[in-house]
Amino acid sequence: MIGMPNSARNGKPTRKPDALLTMNGNLPRESRSLGSFLSANNVNGSSTEIPISSGTSPSSSSSLYSCNLLVNLESLQENNISWDSDGNIASGSLDAMLKQLFPTTIYCPSKELAFTLLLNLRTFISPAEILQKLLQHCLYEQNANLAKNFRRESRWKLFENVFSLLEEWTQQIPYDFRNPAMRDRLLELFGLCQVDPSSTQHLCDDLILELRSTLSKAERYESALRSLQQTIEDPPIQCDHQTGLMNVCPSPVIVAQQLTHIELERLSMIGADEIVDMLSHSSMENLGQIPQNGCPHHKSGRKEIFSSSANIRHYVNWFNQLTALVASEVLRHSRKRHRVKCIEFLIECAKECCNVGNFNSLMAIVAGLSSQPVARLKKTWVRIDKSKLEVLQHQLDPSGNFLSYRATLKAAIWRAEGAKQDAEKLVIPFFGLVIKDLFLIYRNCVQQMPNGHINFPILQQFAQHISDLIKWKNRVCPFKKNNPVLQYLLLGATYSEKNMYLLSYEYEVPETNADKDQYKKLTEDTK
Numbered sequence: 242m243i244g245m246p247n248s249a250r251n252g253k254p255t256r257k258p259d260a261l262l263t264m265n266g267n268l269p270r271e272s273r274s275l276g277s278f279l280s281a282n283n284v285n286g287s288s289t290e291i292p293i294s295s296g297t298s299p300s301s302s303s304s305l306y307s308c309n310l311l312v313n314l315e316s317l318q319e320n321n322i323s324w325d326s327d328g329n330i331a332s333g334s335l336d337a338m339l340k341q342l343f344p345t346t347i348y349c350p351s352k353e354l355a356f357t358l359l360l361n362l363r364t365f366i367s368p369a370e371i372l373q374k375l376l377q378h379c380l381y382e383q384n385a386n387l388a389k390n391f392r393r394e395s396r397w398k399l400f401e402n403v404f405s406l407l408e409e410w411t412q413q414i415p416y417d418f419r420n421p422a423m424r425d426r427l428l429e430l431f432g433l434c435q436v437d438p439s440s441t442q443h444l445c446d447d448l449i450l451e452l453r454s455t456l457s458k459a460e461r462y463e464s465a466l467r468s469l470q471q472t473i474e475d476p477p478i479q480c481d482h483q484t485g486l487m488n489v490c491p492s493p494v495i496v497a498q499q500l501t502h503i504e505l506e507r508l509s510m511i512g513a514d515e516i517v518d519m520l521s522h523s524s525m526e527n528l529g530q531i532p533q534n535g536c537p538h539h540k541s542g543r544k545e546i547f548s549s550s551a552n553i554r555h556y557v558n559w560f561n562q563l564t565a566l567v568a569s570e571v572l573r574h575s576r577k578r579h580r581v582k583c584i585e586f587l588i589e590c591a592k593e594c595c596n597v598g599n600f601n602s603l604m605a606i607v608a609g610l611s612s613q614p615v616a617r618l619k620k621t622w623v624r625i626d627k628s629k630l631e632v633l634q635h636q637l638d639p640s641g642n643f644l645s646y647r648a649t650l651k652a653a654i655w656r657a658e659g660a661k662q663d664a665e666k667l668v669i670p671f672f673g674l675v676i677k678d679l680f681l682i683y684r685n686c687v688q689q690m691p692n693g694h695i696n697f698p699i700l701q702q703f704a705q706h707i708s709d710l711i712k713w714k715n716r717v718c719p720f721k722k723n724n725p726v727l728q729y730l731l732l733g734a735t736y737s738e739k740n741m742y743l744l745s746y747e748y749e750v751p752e753t754n755a756d757k758d759q760y761k762k763l764t765e766d767t768k
Contacts, residue, residue, distance in 0.1 A: 471735065604636070620749055
């Protein structure tokens with residue numbers, strides 16, 4: 242790894258205007274919890290501009306100190322950035338934020354600051370424009386320093402700092418470089434900043450090789466998913482004997498482990514840029530509903546760009562597919578005792594998902610068992626200890642902003658952070674609620690302050706949530722793969738919603754007026 246200035250290693254990356262140091266230059270504060278954000282609803286936009294010293298201690302003559310203060314206040318105004326009383330960035334214009342992002346010979350943003358800005362500034366300026374401005378910035382740095390005897394040591398330090406930023410970018414948000422023009426610009430930037438190709442070329446080559454490997458993996462994954470064709474049985478096939486997933490794998494533990502493989506594979510392929518793309522065109526009503534032909538950005542002073550957000554769509558579709566598979570597993574059994582056994586088996590699978598920290602599969606299974614065609618089978622449920630399902634359904638209870646689920650998730654995160662075994666480090670959150678939480682924060686990220694500034698603490702909070710998700714999705718699944726079970730979970734036949742209702746009414750006749758009306762409508766539609 243290329244070395245960074247001590248300030249970056251020590252976690253104090255905040256860049257001060259005109260290369261001057263603040264009297265208390267600290268890292269931006271850690272992001273607040275989501276709960277505190279929601280209760281506050283907004284971050285206080287007020288800030289305090291602090292005095293700056295240019296190498297003169299506060300004990301120097303008051304006249305000199307006052308002169309420095311006036312100069313530095315003017316510098317703050319010119320840079321259009323504000324600091325809070327602790328020396329953290331409070332807010333700033335887009336140009337000021339870009340200045341905090343771009344390295345120099347004496348400054349390198351920390352990884353946290355770089356990720357926060359690279360993730361959030363795309364709301365106001367495209368990644369391609371950011372990379373172009375970075376290239377222009379490096380040209381300016383070189384030309385400005387030529388007149389100051391731009392020594393080899395300074396050129397090397399500029400390369401180190403630029404490389405550190407680009408390494409963070411390509412590792413954390415690699416899909417930005419799917420566009421060949423972005424990769425060409427990246428190579429151009431390396432060529433501009435290199436000091437001695439014999440000692441730096443291998444670093445650039447390794448970074449490019451890792452980036453291409455990541456992008457190639459994404460292409461293979463998306464191609465493989467497009468080739469998967471799930472079967473929708475119409476008319477549905479019923480069985481008077483035990484069949485389906487229970488026959489393929491009678492162990493709920495193994496089923497939960499294979500579901501975890503699928504979850505981590507699909508979650509790991511979602512890019513941070515895709516989440517921002519999706520949120521930028523969403524409303525609370527259509528969160529996660531990604532159109533098949535892609536989704537446009539909101540226009541923000543630049544050309545409208547289309548992004549498919551394909552990996553998010555695949556992951557949302559997987560949740561719906563698993564929910565449908567669970568309901569179909571129950572309804573494919575024509576005999577009551579087999580339906581009872583199937584439901585009990587699926588409840589155990591859901592419990593095992595919870596035990597390994599796989600909350601997305603847990604929610605999908607519970608949703609399938611709670612679907613109306615299954616839930617209305619009273620004569621089936623009367624033979625089941627329904628309290629077992631109710632314990633799991635409690636996780637889906639939206640009261641108190643999903644208080645019960647959040648408490649369980651918090652416990653899983655706490656366990657994962659202190660775990661020594663890989664199996665205990667897994668955290669796969671309920672993706673539907675993750676997106677909702679991110680949307681509530683993101684809509685504040687895009688709102689500029691009355692003075693045109695961007696509220697930096699809100700950007701930090703959003704980036705922290707994305708960082709947590711990246712950490713969880715990059716965990717390695719330690720369980721042994723069971724290909725027959727994986728194949729069944731991915732390709733197992735499901736029923737359409739209409740056929741699910743028809744089978745449900747066949748097993749237990751409609752009793753309520755609502756059921757009778759729906760059954761009448763369904764039978765009329767089939768004629």
